[in-house]
Amino acid sequence: MSDPKDKVETYDTTLRDGAQGEGITFSLDDKLKLAKALSDLGVDYIEVGYASSTPEDVEVFKRLRTASLGDTKIVAFGSTKKKNVSAESDPGIKAILETGAKIATLFGKSWTLHVEKVLGTTLDKNLEMISDSISYLRKKGLTVIFDAEHFFDGYAENPGYAFRVLECAREAGASTLVLCDTNGGSFPDQVGKVTAEVVQRFDCVVGIHAHNDSECAVANTISAVQAGARHVQGTINGYGERVGNANLISIIAGLYKLGYRTIEEDKMRSLTALSRYVARIVNERPNPRLPYVGERAFAHKAGTHIDAVLKTTRAYEHIPPELVGNVRRTLASxxxxxxxxxxxxxxxxxxxxxxxxxxxxxxxxxxxxxxxxxxxxxxxxxxxxxxxxxxxxxxFSVHNYVATDNANKYQSVGMEVQIGDEIVLTTAESRKGLVDALRKALDRALSSRxxxxxxxxxxxxxxxxxxxxxxxxxxxxxxxxxxxxxxxxxxxxxxxxxxxxxxxxxxxxxxxxxxxxxxxxx
Amino acid sequence: MSDPKDKVETYDTTLRDGAQGEGITFSLDDKLKLAKALSDLGVDYIEVGYASSTPEDVEVFKRLRTASLGDTKIVAFGSTKKKNVSAESDPGIKAILETGAKIATLFGKSWTLHVEKVLGTTLDKNLEMISDSISYLRKKGLTVIFDAEHFFDGYAENPGYAFRVLECAREAGASTLVLCDTNGGSFPDQVGKVTAEVVQRFDCVVGIHAHNDSECAVANTISAVQAGARHVQGTINGYGERVGNANLISIIAGLYKLGYRTIEEDKMRSLTALSRYVARIVNERPNPRLPYVGERAFAHKAGTHIDAVLKTTRAYEHIPPELVGNVRRTLASxxxxxxxxxxxxxxxxxxxxxxxxxxxxxxxxxxxxxxxxxxxxxxxxxxxxxxxxxxxxxxFSVHNYVATDNANKYQSVGMEVQIGDEIVLTTAESRKGLVDALRKALDRALSSRxxxxxxxxxxxxxxxxxxxxxxxxxxxxxxxxxxxxxxxxxxxxxxxxxxxxxxxxxxxxxxxxxxxxxxxxx
The missing domain is CATH 3.30.160.340 (Double Stranded RNA Binding Domain)
Incomplete structure (x- = not known):
């Protein structure tokens, strides 16, 4: 298991691609908290966001540069330059440099359909955009990871061009070539075959970035690793655009089962807590049916199953729940x-x-x-x-209160609190809502004692x-x-x-x- | 596409294995409704339930025998006989016969761990239990599908024995051998390889039954079909024990994409409605992140994605949403x-x-x-x-309101609403909180006009x-x-x-x- 060729880099994109999920937004504070949690887990890279030069963006990167994130590296994300400007004057590329991040992930087009119909440019021009953008960032001292958007769809339609895109990125200095199943419609056999071909032809780290539209994102990722990919991208709980990204938790646990190394073994048991913590941050109730870490992942309902698990847990459990910090439940209870x-x-x-x-x-x-x-x-x-x-x-106990909201102008509360034998009457006001006024009133009542x-x-x-x-x-x-x-x-x-x-x-x-x-x- | 070797039988087990999911129970009426919906879709088999001889069970099978279910066949489920009785006197086998179903699915052990530790019997005795049970049902005129429980785990530990179990079932007259990933911990490459070996060695239909504990159930199923399996088992929305079964909707849609035939092409567009209908039956909120049929499956949030989809939908959609009866949405964000x-x-x-x-x-x-x-x-x-x-x-517009909560005993609201040129004053009370009182006050103000x-x-x-x-x-x-x-x-x-x-x-x-x-x- 300590064979260095079994080491797979983990790359979390919850803050960037995860935030493309419906209903998901992260405040500045959330971003800092989540980055800390991910570095505690020991992921290799955190993609912090699409570099945008907004004040909040600048602030997040600034704070993360000085945060203690152990060996975890922070990454700024952006696209290759626009077709009619130089890399140097491209606003997106500029924004990446402004983040101060030492690593940039650039995405570029590898599907002719996208080059011609979406970018509205020529195949050659697209290669030049990729090459110029990467060379410029390399000149500025950054490490560049190249995300080949729609690689599998591009390969299916025009394999020659898809490979030229990778060659061009590699020649310009990209250290990692990431094959993206952007539309999420691929299947494991195809992903495995194509990845093996890329791994064979390039001397750098090859990565995989999958979406779950065929319900195969985790399987596609694992299939790519089995074909030689050594860099996996995903999001915690699989949050992301449309039905979501590949679930990094299931990827880490699955690769562990197969004998690959990602995070430290003793960190595995924090996966369940992390999954639920992130659900809390994005304000979703934790999905009980999540593999490995869901509340029901080791919940046994059938009588025969409960019986068998009491005899030998392997009977109906693919891993011991403790391994990922989860617990066994029998549903009678x-x-x-x-x-x-x-x-x-x-x-x-x-x-x-x-x-x-x-x-x-x-x-x-x-x-x-x-x-x-x-x-x-x-x-x-x-x-x-x-x-x-x-x-x-x-x-103490609150005996009574009257809370009044005057048309959103101000709020007032009167409160009667018993503290020991004593009854304390108190009032408070706020312009921030009744909850704020209630809190203040209680604080005032309690502070006497x-x-x-x-x-x-x-x-x-x-x-x-x-x-x-x-x-x-x-x-x-x-x-x-x-x-x-x-x-x-x-x-x-x-x-x-x-x-x-x-x-x-x-x-x-x-x-x-x-x-x-x-x-x-x- | 009309090559008969590309036809894959669909086998729904929502009513049996789906009901093993936490919080899922079906009433008699639910079962009849769901069976009707599944036959409308055109699945080949419906596993109605674990034959138990209870009055409800008897009633469901009785009603379904006379229901018009088109070409869809109903199946009774049960285990091979207990170790110390004859097939003839085994209560489970009797219950199967009492259902009147013409097809029985019997599950038997193919993993030595289960035979020895859970059944507490010998490897030979288990073979005899399988053989006797199948022979007896065949003698009674039933078609028998054999579910080889834990086949992949059994194969990993003792491939010789796992194959003897299949041989024994086939020799006793089983028409279909279903390979079950009961613990759900397998991965597609392994499932594909093992399935190919089984397909090569047996002259009957080979099936696959997967669970989602590695988040690979759909991929494992598709991998088995690519290896030659022609019978797929699953549940609508993937309901089932622990994290669930393979999602039959994603399987059907995925096999369609790959050129296999399951249900009629014009029935594909009812998949979205069926998914939501079944969610309603089991009283779960439809999962918006379900592949193909979820509310978010074709929801685009990133500006660049929306832009591109407007130019050409293939840019960020792996299938046209109409194909499965879903719709495209763009999210303003x-x-x-x-x-x-x-x-x-x-x-x-x-x-x-x-x-x-x-x-x-x-x-x-x-x-x-x-x-x-x-x-x-x-x-x-x-x-x-x-x-x-x-x-x-x-x-109209709300000019003013005063909302008072009297210590959770009751709430009252006074409100001033401008409606056209008129100012309306109104009040309302509640014991359910201030929001309820506000809503009532506004309703009262507006109802005059x-x-x-x-x-x-x-x-x-x-x-x-x-x-x-x-x-x-x-x-x-x-x-x-x-x-x-x-x-x-x-x-x-x-x-x-x-x-x-x-x-x-x-x-x-x-x-x-x-x-x-x-x-x-x-």
Whole structure:
């Protein structure tokens, strides 16, 4: 397994091609977070974005240049120069240089249809555009990866020209030639054959970039690697234009199964957490049917299967779930079986009896029925369990509030909070909405007794509808991420009343934060 | 294309293996409906269920025997007999006969691990179980399809035994040998090689049954067909145990692309409707990212892609969407420039000048900067564009409102709405939250002038935070799906005040709905 020829470079394009997916946008903050997570995983390259010279773009690259990303390299993406300008004066090429990235991925046309009908230029002119653009960036000291757009469609229509495009890119100094199945319509046998031919004819790294329109993106990628490709591009969870890109998680796990090396073996087990983290960032509920890392990937429903898995897990599991940080579930136990609760109690350092485990499971199941999803809200789960076990009684509770929104001009809240034996009345105002006013009112009430409460910082706030078919009566879930000194944690509130759901999540944040401040939780 | 050797039998197991998926159950009525839909599509076989002798089971088979299912055949599923009984007295085998089905699919073990560790029997005894069960059903006049469970894992561990299992089934009279990748962990090259070997050694139809645990189920199926398999098993939308079965829709469409014959060509265009129909039956929201038939399968977001597709659709589409009954969509988004706006204007039937296109693009970009994402909110985009072009002036506007939440007990709203020259004051109350109260107040205000306004139904309501790092001051986006007679549409509101965002989306819903009611939009 340590044969260097089995090493395959991983190239993540979630931030660029993933953002082409419907409903997916990344804020500056999201981009930085995701880059950090990807470098923790140990991917070789992160394609940060289509270099555009916008202030946000400039800022992202600037911040990532100084971020500590280990061995992970950041890449700026762009197209070959426009047909009527020099590489030097092309705005896209300029934008790439402005990012300060040391590596650029340039895409160029390799399908005659695209050259003639889309670019509206000649086949020779296209070669010149590719050559000039790459040479210029090489002269400026950049490493250039060349994405041959529509390579497989181009090859099918005019193999000679498709190869001339690659030769031209290679001669101009591209270090890696990436074969793109841009329309996503290819099949593994064809991808394998064509890739093998390219690998045979070129002395550089050959890569593969697949889309999932035939539902074969992962298979096509693996087929290319088996044919000699040593650079794979994909996105976390397969987000991307149309039905999406090749899912980098399934690629990494699949290549591991086949004996190729990508990320470090001990990082494999962070794949499940990463998948769900990225889903959270793009505000999608994690897809339970994702191979390897989905909630159902190792969920057994058929009685015969459950039976067999208890005898020998290989009976119905292609890999041990722990390998990718996932867990086995048997569906008799629904989302939170007793085993999971026992496991959580241990994690929280609660010593519980068999009987308490039963009763905790029942309580959690009821909350899940109401819409609570504790998977991403450990701090709320901790509070509910500790309270149920009689190990914790909340230091305060909100008795009453009146929240008024005056036509979006300003919002005001009056609130009655019980703190120990004392009843505290407080008010707050905002121009940012009622949730902001509620938070302020609660902070004011608590600060008389707990002056440190302002050290509990709300860092992230997420809202998601839970049962959309109910129109304006739908329940919503609110997730709040908080930080207290160096401890970060998530809490949740659920209600058909968005305000109530928000306040519940904020109350849990303060309650858990006070435990952190008191030294009871680290 | 009419070469008989290119004909591939399609075998649907949605009702049996699909029902092993988490959260999936079919009522008697569902089963009959789905069988009808599948026979309309023209699949060759429908696996109705695991024969169990329950009254419902007996009833389903009884009804399907007399239903008009064209050339589609119904199949009863079961396992080879238990180790200590005769085939004649085995309850499972009896149940198969009781269904009255003329075709039975029997699954048997082909992996030594399963024979020894799960069945707890000897390799020879397992062969006898397979042989006896098939012979007995053949004697009773049934056609028998043999599913060799875990064939690829079995082959990897003990190829000799795996082949003996197939020989034994064939000698006992099985007409079709189906190679099952039960754990779903295989890859296309391996599946292709093993299938080719089986095809070479047996004179009967060879089939493939794949699961998606390596995200390769469709590719594995296609690889098997390319190696000579002529019988493919799968489920609609890939429902099934764990991450699911091979998606029969993608298999049919993929084989079509490769020149194999499955269903009639003119039935291809019903694939999209069938996919969504089955999603409704199993009560799942249709997955927008499904290849071929998903809502996003032909949705173009990148400006350069939209531009190119307008020139020649093959530029970014692997098949014409009409082929499978799907449609092309262009998404207005941050990634799209003037070309997308021009296209949208055309779609909306606005005739605009170059200058107007510039100014519309600028206006839309500004709204996008504020957080509007129009790609899922065409009706709001229509209203903004029509207003900007001077083609529309809103029939009402909300001047003012006061919204009060009394500690989650009840909510009340007072509202001032201008309708034409008139100012209407209205109030409403709710126990479901302020958004519900706002919607009611607006409905009441409008119904005086537009009695039909209640025909505009809010069907779906989505909330999403837009810039999470800002804690409680974060902006949220609210998307509302509405239906007005047969027209459905989405609108959007954005604000740091969740209430205001909700009200804006609801206002747009009513405005667009009134245009539909007036006959200006169909």
């Amino acid at each position: 629904k989302h939170s079986g007793k085993a999971a609760i026992l496991n959580k109690a241990k994690e929280f350092k609660f010593e519980i009896t068999e009987e308490q485990a039963e009763s905790l499971t029942k309580m959690i199941k009821e909350l899940e029925r109401q819409g609570f999803e504790f998977e991403n809200a450990d701090a709320s789960l901790y509070l509910r369990m500790a309270e149920h076990l009689g190990l914790y009684s909340p230091p 707990f002056p440190d409460v302002t050290r509990i910082i709300l860092e992230d706030f997420r809202v998601m509808d839970l049962d959309t078919e109910k129109s304006t009566e739908a329940r919503v879930g609110v997730w709040v991420k908080s930080r207290c000194d160096s401890v970060t944690f998530w809490t949740i509130g659920v209600s058909s009343n968005m305000l109530r759901a928000s306040l519940d999540a904020i109350e849990d944040s303060k309650k858990y934060g006070l435990l952190v401040l008191s030294g009871k939780i680290r | 941050k990634h799209s420039g003037k070309a997308a706006i021009l296209n949208k204007a055309k779609e909306f039937k606005f005739e605009i000048t170059e200058e107007q296109a510039e100014s519309l693009t600028k206006m839309i970009k500004e709204l996008e900067r504020q957080g509007f994402e129009f790609e899922n909110a065409d009706a709001s985009l229509y209203l903004r564009m029509a207003e900007h072009l001077g083609l529309y002036s809103p029939p 537009f009695p039909d306004v209640t025909r505009i139904i809010l069907e779906d309501f989505r909330v999403m935070d837009l810039d999470t790092e800002k804690s409680t001051e974060a902006r949220v986006g609210v998307w509302v799906k509405s239906r007005c007679d047969s027209v459905t549409f989405w609108t959007i509101g954005v604000s740091s005040n969740m209430l205001r965002a909700s009200l804006d989306a609801i206002e747009d819903s009513k405005k667009y709905g009134l245009l539909v009611l007036s006959g200006k939009i169909r």
